[in-house]
Amino acid sequence: NPGNSGGPVFNKNGEIVGIISKKETKAEGVVYAIKSKGIFKMIDELKESDTSVQKIKLPSSSKLKGMGRTDQVKEVEDFVFQVKAYQN
Numbered sequence: 001n002p003g004n005s006g007g008p009v010f011n012k013n014g015e016i017v018g019i020i021s022k023k024e025t026k027a028e029g030v031v032y033a034i035k036s037k038g039i040f041k042m043i044d045e046l047k048e049s050d051t052s053v054q055k056i057k058l059p060s061s062s063k064l065k066g067m068g069r070t071d072q073v074k075e076v077e078d079f080v081f082q083v084k085a086y087q088n
Contacts, residue, residue: 007080009033014064014072 009018018033046053064072 004031008076009036010064010069010072014062014067 004020005022007020008016009020011017016036018035019039020031021034022032024030024032040058043053043056043058047056064075067075
């Protein structure tokens with residue numbers, strides 16, 4: 001669906017395992033995601049060079065664990081935003 005890029009991909013334990021990054025235009029229902037470990041690595045690298053990023057706190061557990069998929073989505077939908085990054 002258009003507009004899903006940037007949305008989280010959860011496993012059954014409510015942990016984010018990826019972020020949707022691209023849709024396959026030649027197939028229906030096929031999307032690509034960036035693995036969350038790559039995102040966490042990027043945040044760690046940014047924390048070393050950017051003091052504003054050092055304030056980011058990542059939770060060590062998820063309160064979504066044990067919830068059904070519908071309840072997980074309801075719980076996080078107000079916290080999913082589209083962010084554009086620009087490089088100078």
